[in-house]
Amino acid sequence: MNITTLLILLLAGAIVTLISGDKLASRVALLFSLVAFGFSLNLLFQFNQGTDISFVSNWIDNPKVAFALKADGLSMAMVLLTTALTPLIILSSFGNNFNNSKNFYALVLLMSFAMIGTFLAADGLLYYVFWELALIPIYFIALIWGNGDAEERKKAVVKFFIYTLAGSLFMLVGFAYLYSKAGSFLLEDLYKLELSDNEQFWIFFAFFLAYAIKIPIIPFHTWQAKVYQKAPTVGTMLLSGIMLKMGLYSVIRWQLPIAPNAAKEYMPILIGLSIAGVVYGSIVALRQKDLKKLLAYSSLAHVGLIAAGCYTLTVDGLNGAVYQMIAHGFVIVGLFFAAEVIFRRFETRKIKELGGIRSQASGFTSMFMILVLASVALPGTYNFVGEFTVLYSLSQVNLWFALIGGTTIILGAYYMLRMFQHTMLGETNTKVFAEVSLNETIVFVVIIGFLLFFGLYPKPINDLVNPAIKEILAVINR
């Protein structure tokens, strides 16, 4: 039993979903994603037991590419994030009726498959293949099942695709160069490379383009808000919940250890850029009129902070970044789901047209509130653990970074509470808002339960991630 089974499971899930017909598709997909989740928990168990669950075999002889999947704590954490969020995301879509839903759910599973592959791949080219592969399902999900004006959506989605692909291609060039140096794509061989500073700069830069666009770090973020807005909520969740983390994960796994000197040299600029994203995203979010766009910008702000954490090159920064990735993954899925719940009832996401929901649906309000609070990193939620650790790492580098990055806790509270106030509070809305259904409640409760539990007891995640991070740091500081 090893990690390939997980991939096969999801791929098989996608195929079975595709042939299961439109009516059953959602349930089949849910079943498979749950099985995958269970399976990944089992893998985690084995991993913690010290069992070797990696899988390495030759794939292509020339160029020498291996089908290498390796799991360390970091990968396992990200895989679990994916497998845990996928069923939630699928479940969250149960209230929607999609045309051609078999294709839709198959794509969702396919995307999950590709993202897990990205998190596990220990071979540069394999990693790249998965990385690109993940882009295709989301492209179609956003394009076909998205909402809003078709022309505008098309523009946004195509821009997203081309833009991210453009970034990735530069990463590919980077890999090609590394291959010409190392003669192998294996992670460990790439880690061993001795690159000159100049080479490191270019490699770092090539990777940075890919990741900065994917994450996104300003000023490469322009695709984000529109796509989040136009994509169906499931797509938005996949994008914001997991796919962004691919970029951040890659920073930790690939960019920093391969080009550590460049990372060290340009650290202030990188952190500065990331933090600028925090402030910028927060400020732009203040005046957003569309719920999903607001959340998109909030996401921009949060991932900015995570990226800043990554670039500190400290144990805390990397650890905190991982924590925050997980926390943000959950909370942003929850928040987008809340937006979707509102949309299902009111057919609008314009903040101006909302309001006065609290008196009609107090349960929903409470859950939404908790998510809002988690998003602003209230202590007791897992987001706080992440944000605290990241900010702390920033303060280790330079107190000013922590201070400016820390404005997120002020500005974040400002825009989130403003949004909450105008969507949920106020005089009772004239339209009827039905209380959340069972399926919806399950999604919320799982997310909230997760955030609160690990907010108070983050040790399991910490124990999982920390050794891996230390190993990577050892490579960075070699």
Place this chain on the structure above:
Amino acid sequence: MQVLISIVSLGVFCLLAEIFNLRKLLVPITVIGLLAILGISLNLWSTDNSLDTQFSSMIATTKFSSAFSTLFILLTIFLIAMSDDFYKDHQAKFSDFIAIKLFLLTGAIAMVSFTNLAMFFLGIEVLSISVYILAASERLDVKSNEAGMKYFLLGSFASGLILFGICLVYGATGYFDMGEIYDLSQGVGLPVWYPIGVALIIIGMLFKIAAAPFHFWAPDVYEGSPTLTTATMSTLVKVAAIATLYKLVSGFSVVLSLKVENIIVVISILSMTIGNIMALRQKNVKRMLAFSGISHAGFMLMAFLNIATAANNLLYYTFAYALAGISAFAVIIMVTKNKDNENIDNFNGLGKANPLMAAVLTASLLSMAGIPIFSGFFAKFMLFSDTMKVGYIIVVIAGVINSIISIGYYFKLVLAMYTKDFDNNEYKPTNYYTYGVVAVLSIVINIVIGIYPSLVTQLLK
């Protein structure tokens, strides 16, 4: 040589079949025949008789030639399989078209397995003349006429150049035999005609693969020709030409001096860029793919910068490109059949009307765009990585930028299929069965070699 002879015999048989009224069975018989020939070719390959000294050392079967022959035969099988339906309205000339395709294949195989320039010249002329005929085969269609005329004029001009080049080479060395020429070229003291002749031959081949600035014919001819001919040109002919170019370049042991490399760099970048940028605003799918083909020619030229790995990379690239092209054209033929043009609008709503074909077309476009797991990705990647090895990062960067641009127009088609509704309901695929099978088969092969690139890259080992 057996392969060549059997194909010609098959061609002749096709012509004879007309007499025996075997039209209905013609395509199946030809396909079966070609499959058998494929078997022969593979069999020869495994026995590995490197030099076939019969027939006055005109032809040699090498791994290189076998590999490409296999690809050509495969492509021809697909093309002929599609002919059945495509030439339905030309019953009288049906067997001619099949036969011409087979002769075209003969030319192509001769081009990759020649050891004598005479054979090369014959091969390229057989191929070219077949294509002239096919291009102009829609006799009553002005566009087809124009396409045939343009291709013919420019093509025979190029033939003249090639001939002139051959003549100069002969003049300089006194031989037509590639082996002798190779040996002589290793020494010193060849007159200046030799390189000039080589340059002229290569320029002629650059014309055939439609590299900039010799590319102008391609869009017009592709657009005007009957779609199946376009498919043939953009897959079989282009692939044959690029393989021949490689064979020539290595056979003449062209010293890749800095100047030559510079020229390759410039032409490669120019072709990629012109092809991609021009494709952006095309409405006609065939024309768009013509420009895309120009850009692919640029990519393939990139391989010549690292001549050591060029054969392998070219083989893989041509496999990827041609198979994607076949499946794309299969869908295009299916969709634009009975339409008066091949505009992108015709694809509106295909995603709903015929999801499978839409998916196949999407996959083939993705492959051409170089997205994993399709083989187009590995093809490009190998090129990039090997070009990188010899230090031509600038070309790689240009290639990357061009890959990005190319998404712009490939996805125009995808968008049309998935986001637009079809204008009228008259869309009824007629006998899309063969097209479907061809399209699916070729894209499956494409994906399989994408997942296991070693299948192809091992061929030359």
Place this chain on the structure above:
Amino acid sequence: MEMNLAILLLLSPFVGFLFNVFFGKKVSKGFSGTIGTLTVVVSFLLSVCFFAQLNQNGKAFEFSLFDWIQVGNFKLNFGILLDQLSILWLLFVTGIGSLIHLYSISYMHDDENMHKFFAYLNLFVFFMITLVVGSNLLVMFIGWEGVGLCSYLLIGFWYKNQDYNDAAKKAFIMNRVGDLGLLIGIFILAINLDTINFTDLNAGVVALNKTGGNQALQWAALCLFIGATGKSAQIPLYTWLPDAMAGPTPVSALIHAATMVTAGIFMVTRMNFLFDLTPNVQHVIAIIGTITALVAAAIGLLQNDIKKVLAYSTVSQLGLMFLALGLGAYNVAVFHVITHAFFKACLFLGSGSVIHGLHGEQDMRKMGGLRKAMPITFWTMMISTLAIAGIFPFAGFWSKDEILMTAFHENKTLWIVASIASIMTAFYMFRLMYLTFFREFRGTEEQKNHLHESPSLITIPLVILAVLATIGGAINLPGSTWLNHYLEPILAGKHEEHHLGSTEYMLMGIALVGAIIGIVLAYSKYIKQAFVPKTDNEIVGFSKTIYNKFYVDELYTATIVKPINALSNFFRTTLEPALSKVVFSFGSVAYGLSSQGRKLQNGNIGLYLFVFVIGICAIITYLFIAQ
């Protein structure tokens, strides 16, 4: 055993919260309120137990529940520290908390969401306890933010009114400004000392100071103080507190007078060893405290909303406490915190009783003459007013006098300013009393007919608090300084007893006289001259400035909120599209080139051939002719 009790102490209100959240709606209002109250009472009783135990053996009690966050150089436990300081705070938090819960059962009885109210209140108490008993700065920070959250929830309790929601939001955000400061302070300490456990910090700070880390300590102290200004409503972050009066009155009493706002003082006292080493910061604290006291008192002079007056009074009193902190007299500040908790809670509850009686009217201009209708309310409020004004022998006299005395010894200017603030306090408090309870009723007829004393659930807490406001000073009378001794383990050897000499007596006299002057002034204006404050638009000149709170809110709006919003709009409408356009422009360039290129591809065979030949010539020339 002790550990379990401590956990019970902590979790009891949380259980109440959970009960009210999940079952509150299903049970009767009374029951939900009772559960809410009882859970706090349990905590109170346990606090008393711990207090008794501590008095017996004098040993602080510390333990860790579980590992919490681990960062690179140190591990954080979710630990609990029960020492003199935290137990003292626990006592009055849970004590006053119990009373206010009790009060709320009656006060909130008509509200449809009463169970939520109790849920929030319980949650607040839970977080407040967490804040107080946390054994390191970060656990304290949980409570710190948690009480901020509850404050937000409770200020916006009547969520249908967007103004209230605005006030709630403002409170939360301004608190968060402070929280950021606190967080940064924690970071500085953590980086330099590798620990933020209170017990380890003391030694660490001293050691660091010796090794030349004073600079860092100063910054840390300053940042912590910024945190305190947020929570404890000091300049410049005080403006949320008056707005916070939008919440139900018991909330104002509990959170915005007695407990939460004293968190800043708690924290500074907790970290006294740090502040002692950073005299510069202490000066800042003292000055800020004094100015706050004066400004808030001045604003209080002219407010007409009964709760706003009390709110400014709270700000002002908190300013005095910070003055004491800044002067290093932590015990004095703590003393004032406690007495202030008694009388200010009483005042708020009293005002709540008044508002309750008048069915929601808060404008003092529409009150008057309530003395007879609401005798208990009147008398308890009167006692508290005397206490806050600093009249002998009520609790406020002793604590405030200590502050002034300390100020006198340290810095005369501060003393003078603080004294002026005290005089103002006496003036506006009596202004409040006169306008509310004396002379004839100025409200509507209908209100007049329904004037009534509040039910006993409301009056009992009032009475208890009034009693405490009277005798509360006893815990630290000059000469019998129980509190000082009690706090000695925390503030080891730092306080100096004021030996009662002639100066001290003179100062007491001056303070008393000052208070009486204030009262007399108020009397002459509002009883003698029967002055009733003018309507809003009649106020002119400097009083208008004061009435409008020195336009601080407007200033903040103009300098911070508006620019940020403008920036946001600018980003949203201009910069974002521009950035987007930059990305698109790559595409546009390609498209433009494409259009141009199409013109070249003009279909002319002649041209094609021409270019072909040119190409050949170029290549041949480059290869063979050009050198």
Place this chain on the structure above:
Amino acid sequence: MGNILNEIGIENYIFLSVLLFCIGVFGVLYRRNAIIVFMSIEIMLNAVNLLFVAFSTYHQDAEGQVFVFFSMAVAAAEVAVGLAILVSVFRNLGSIDIDNLKNLKG
């Protein structure tokens, strides 16, 4: 033969061929009548054929002359196809001016 070649010199043959070839090229470039363009192409091919023969003699090798036959045969086939296309163009357009072939562009 060899003597004549030696007297005249192979270079002159080459110049002559190149000249003829260029005439052909210019004919192709400047003439608009398709038939004349064909003829120009034929001039190019024949120029090469001439050179083949010359080289053949120069090298004392018959292969060159054999090649000429190849090339002539090929040229004939080519022209046959070309003329066929030309005929159908003429039928459809009523003109053999290559400037009229401008439908496909852009």
